[in-house]
Amino acid sequence: MIEVRFHSRGGQGGATAAKILGMAAFLDGKYSASLAVYGAERRGAAVVAGTRISDSEVRRYSNLKSPDYVVILDPVLVEIADVTEGADAKTIFLINNRGERPAALEDFILYSVDATTISLDLGLKVAGTPVLNTPMLGALAKLGLVKQNSLKKAIRQTYSEPKNIKAADLAHERVVRVQNRRFILEESEEFAEEVYETIEEAV
Amino acid sequence: MVVAETKKQDRLSKNRINKAEYLLKGNSSCPGCTAMLAIRHILKAAGPDTFALVGACCAVVCEGVYPNTCMAIPTLDTAFACTAAMASGVRAAVRDRGINVIAIAGDGGTVDIGVQALSGAIERNDDFLYVCYDNEAYGNTGMQRSGSTPFGAVTTTTPFGKREDKKDIAAIIGAHNPPYMATACASYPIDLQRKVERALSIEGTKFIHVLAPCPPGWRISTDKAIEVGKLAVKSCSFFLYEMEERKIRMSKPSINAIKKPIPVREYYRVQGRFARMSDEEIEISQQKIDANIAYFREVCDL
Amino acid sequence: MSIATQEGVTGQDHRVFVTGCEAVARAVMTAKPSVIASYPITPQTEIVEKLSLFIGENGSECQFIAVESEHSALSACIGASSCGVRTFTATSSHGLLYMAEMVHWAAIARLPIVMANANRALGSGWNIWADHLDALSLRDAGWIQFFASSVQEVYDTILIAFRVAENEGVMLPAMVNLDGFLLTHINQPLNLVDDDLYISEFLDDLKMEHALNFDSPHTLGTLIAPTDNYRVQHDRKVGMERAKTVIREAEEEFLRLFGRAYSPVPEYRTDDAEVLLVAMGTLAKEAEEAVDIMRFRGIKAGLLQVRQFRPFPDEIIDILERSPADTIVVVDRNYSGGCGGILAQEIKARLYSADVKREIVSVIAGLGGQDISAEDLVEIVKIRGGEYWWGI
Numbered sequence: 067m068i069e070v071r072f073h074s075r076g077g078q079g080g081a082t083a084a085k086i087l088g089m090a091a092f093l094d095g096k097y098s099a100s101l102a103v104y105g106a107e108r109r110g111a112a113v114v115a116g117t118r119i120s121d122s123e124v125r126r127y128s129n130l131k132s133p134d135y136v137v138i139l140d141p142v143l144v145e146i147a148d149v150t151e152g153a154d155a156k157t158i159f160l161i162n163n164r165g166e167r168p169a170a171l172e173d174f175i176l177y178s179v180d181a182t183t184i185s186l187d188l189g190l191k192v193a194g195t196p197v198l199n200t201p202m203l204g205a206l207a208k209l210g211l212v213k214q215n216s217l218k219k220a221i222r223q224t225y226s227e228p229k230n231i232k233a234a235d236l237a238h239e240r241v242v243r244v245q246n247r248r249f250i251l252e253e254s255e256e257f258a259e260e261v262y263e264t265i266e267e268a269v
Numbered sequence: 270m271v272v273a274e275t276k277k278q279d280r281l282s283k284n285r286i287n288k289a290e291y292l293l294k295g296n297s298s299c300p301g302c303t304a305m306l307a308i309r310h311i312l313k314a315a316g317p318d319t320f321a322l323v324g325a326c327c328a329v330v331c332e333g334v335y336p337n338t339c340m341a342i343p344t345l346d347t348a349f350a351c352t353a354a355m356a357s358g359v360r361a362a363v364r365d366r367g368i369n370v371i372a373i374a375g376d377g378g379t380v381d382i383g384v385q386a387l388s389g390a391i392e393r394n395d396d397f398l399y400v401c402y403d404n405e406a407y408g409n410t411g412m413q414r415s416g417s418t419p420f421g422a423v424t425t426t427t428p429f430g431k432r433e434d435k436k437d438i439a440a441i442i443g444a445h446n447p448p449y450m451a452t453a454c455a456s457y458p459i460d461l462q463r464k465v466e467r468a469l470s471i472e473g474t475k476f477i478h479v480l481a482p483c484p485p486g487w488r489i490s491t492d493k494a495i496e497v498g499k500l501a502v503k504s505c506s507f508f509l510y511e512m513e514e515r516k517i518r519m520s521k522p523s524i525n526a527i528k529k530p531i532p533v534r535e536y537y538r539v540q541g542r543f544a545r546m547s548d549e550e551i552e553i554s555q556q557k558i559d560a561n562i563a564y565f566r567e568v569c570d571l
Numbered sequence: 572m573s574i575a576t577q578e579g580v581t582g583q584d585h586r587v588f589v590t591g592c593e594a595v596a597r598a599v600m601t602a603k604p605s606v607i608a609s610y611p612i613t614p615q616t617e618i619v620e621k622l623s624l625f626i627g628e629n630g631s632e633c634q635f636i637a638v639e640s641e642h643s644a645l646s647a648c649i650g651a652s653s654c655g656v657r658t659f660t661a662t663s664s665h666g667l668l669y670m671a672e673m674v675h676w677a678a679i680a681r682l683p684i685v686m687a688n689a690n691r692a693l694g695s696g697w698n699i700w701a702d703h704l705d706a707l708s709l710r711d712a713g714w715i716q717f718f719a720s721s722v723q724e725v726y727d728t729i730l731i732a733f734r735v736a737e738n739e740g741v742m743l744p745a746m747v748n749l750d751g752f753l754l755t756h757i758n759q760p761l762n763l764v765d766d767d768l769y770i771s772e773f774l775d776d777l778k779m780e781h782a783l784n785f786d787s788p789h790t791l792g793t794l795i796a797p798t799d800n801y802r803v804q805h806d807r808k809v810g811m812e813r814a815k816t817v818i819r820e821a822e823e824e825f826l827r828l829f830g831r832a833y834s835p836v837p838e839y840r841t842d843d844a845e846v847l848l849v850a851m852g853t854l855a856k857e858a859e860e861a862v863d864i865m866r867f868r869g870i871k872a873g874l875l876q877v878r879q880f881r882p883f884p885d886e887i888i889d890i891l892e893r894s895p896a897d898t899i900v901v902v903d904r905n906y907s908g909g910c911g912g913i914l915a916q917e918i919k920a921r922l923y924s925a926d927v928k929r930e931i932v933s934v935i936a937g938l939g940g941q942d943i944s945a946e947d948l949v950e951i952v953k954i955r956g957g958e959y960w961w962g963i
Binding site for chain 3: 325329330335346348349350380381382384407409410411413414415416425426427428429
């Protein structure tokens with residue numbers, strides 16, 4: 067069973083993202099279940115939603131405790147919500163930003179896509195703010211969770227605005243892996259050693 | 270928690286707004302919420318010697334989650350149907366008239382499920398101020414229609430636009446002939462404060478009906494909420510007045526609006542919830558408004 | 572465990588991915604009631620919203636009364652039902668308790684009203700999450716009561732409830748409970764039934780002899796003296812007894828027509844179980860996961876889901892009698908003040924009457940939406956002693 071957790075702010079469509087992902091998995095022939103953790107529903111409040119995907123009946127209703135994927139629609143949430151709860155070395159994080167690695171996500175597998183810019187460029191907005199959930203889902207599909215076609219079908223069943231499909235496709239193309247700083251550091255340390263050796267030899 | 274002391278004199282001065290805050294920052298309202306804005310001004314007008322009751326409505330959720338609350342005065346949260354009944358109980362216990370008792374509820378909890386308890390309290394003339402802030406739907410549970418939802422408005426239970434008219438709660442309460450009744454709007458805070466002060470100076474059951482535009486519910490952007498409230502008044506969709514001893518005293522913004530109303534179309538145009546109205550329906554609505562204008566013109570001799 | 576799906580009965584276009592609330596609304600529309608009177612309350616609001624939409628969209632003959640309170644909602648249904656038409660309402664916690672006097676009224680009046688109740692905690696202190704005390708505090712009102720554990724089960728049970736309630740020998744209102752948020756708001760796959768097949772084969776037209784009519788004018792609900800009242804109450808008891816067999820017949824017919832099997836107390840891996848978990852609602856499904864985890868570790872655990880709460884199922888005594896398990900851990904998502912977990916109390920009472928001795932451990936867990944995972948249930952099964960509050 068795969069568990070996907072979505073972190074968003076009220077009004078950004080995090081709960082709907084969980085539903086669309088569940089629908090896409092359902093269209094792929096899987097058994098899925100999507101649920102948001104409901105608190106005081108106010109715009110701007112931190113919202114957690116989850117989707118479970120399995121080949122057999124999903125019988126769990128409890129809070130997601132060991133996410134295989136964590137999707138962060140609004141990077142501010144890294145500061146105000148516990149996005150790493152239950153995550154381990156295998157958990158894949160997907161964040162909406164410009165390829166930066168937040169300090170809290172130092173040691174995790176991280177992918178990034180600039181969903182905000184994708185939507186702003188397309189003019190895909192609701193109530194004055196860029197739509198974040200559909201491009202993030204497109205990026206998620208690239209990571210192998212659901213078929214892009216099933217995702218698009220699920221998006222179409224949920225939203226009538228066709229720009230959502232474009233956004234999902236663009237994000238699907240543009241999502242990238244964010245290198246681990248330590249990995250880069252290690253690599254560059256090795257490189258530095260090589261250089262010193264070369265200099266020493268030369269000297 | 271900052272609660273400044275102000276002299277009663279200062280509070281009643283024209284256009285001087287009490288600097289003290291009894292509704293604290295950090296409450297969990299939606300951005301642009303005019304209901305909480307109205308409550309903030311109501312409490313400023315009332316001052317610190319106040320017990321508040323809050324019905325099951327947006328306001329109670331905006332208070333925040335245990336162990337926090339945004340209310341700096343003693344507050345009792347009530348069940349949905351009985352805000353007025355609980356207020357009667359509080360006043361029966363708190364007999365010092367120097368202490369205000371203010372019951373606050375949404376339109377759902379007043380006009381529908383709460384009207385029985387409110388009617389009973391007024392008939393007994395129990396001494397408290399009842400404020401109904403009206404966002405014209407059940408806002409707290411996701412914008413389902415209430416009796417106060419206007420004709421043509423889309424809500425989640427009137428997905429094709431409401432067929433029925435808005436229940437005129439002010440007229441219903443007026444028919445009880447309470448010692449003081451007023452209508453107000455969150456977009457006119459000074460007018461609202463003056464009405465609260467007037468009400469609190471009178472003994473018995475007082476009622477104030479406050480129109481409170483709701484950005485998510487009315488489908489307007491958060492920075493337009495105040496303007497939309499003014500358009501409601503300017504188009505005579507909502508009238509601002511006071512009533513004492515069966516005599517109606519029109520408030521200035523509505524006197525101007527009655528003399529020169531703007532077409533209701535301009536009020537509807539800026540709200541997504543009226544997007545489904547046909548031209549015929551807008552015309553019907555305009556006619557109803559014109560009839561109301563004629564009525565008030567006659568009654569107030571304008 | 573409980574749901575067997577025949578292959579080929581439902582095609583791809585008969586499957587949707589929806590919430591528990593939408594599943595309720597769809598089942599209700601399939602049953603074609605004449606009158607729906609319902610008032611919104613979290614977390615049931617989507618039921619009311621979807622019904623408003625479905626009725627408006629499809630030019631349905633159903634009349635939706637937008638009542639101003641729950642008390643009025645059930646009162647309006649009682650009015651309509653008294654005239655012999657099919658009715659439905661939905662509510663939750665405070666709404667249910669607000670209509671409490673009418674809940675008793677509807678059952679005594681022998682009206683086959685079907686209600687969906689989203690189980691939610693009661694205040695003071697607004698807690699909107701899953702808790703069974705709302706429905707259970709009205710267990711004495713004489714309604715048939717089911718507790719569903721999945722979106723599919725909610726849908727199917729509503730469809731079954733109409734048939735059972737309207738059976739001439741039963742003629743009692745039926746409440747289908749679904750956990751607040753956990754079922755109302757979760758999206759799961761749902762297999763739909765063929766609407767025409769349901770109406771033509773599964774659910775007959777409603778025939779109520781006691782409905783108001785001109786052919787033999789009578790008065791419903793007059794004064795009734797001490798010499799007669801107890802007879803009316805006894806008639807109710809007879810109806811509720813009959814419900815036991817009528818429910819079994821309906822479940823068998825449902826399996827035959829729609830391919831999914833239901834029973835009052837579905838069992839999961841109980842044959843050789845040494846310890847049994849008993850639960851209602853979504854906890855029962857989560858408990859299946861727990862049982863699998865325990866079995867994997869060599870612990871012979873099994874699960875009983877109490878799906879039918881009223882009439883209280885005789886099956887549970889039969890199961891416990893033949894079960895090799897000495898210890899039964901009953902998980903109650905409720906607490907009766909001054910008494911204890913309600914399911915535990917009821918089971919103990921029945922076991923005593925049947926002269927069956929088992930160790931019953933009562934665990935109070937999940938109140939007000941307290942998160943209970945399969946891993947928690949694995950620990951819960953180890954608890955021994957009279958009564959234990961998880962998390963205290």
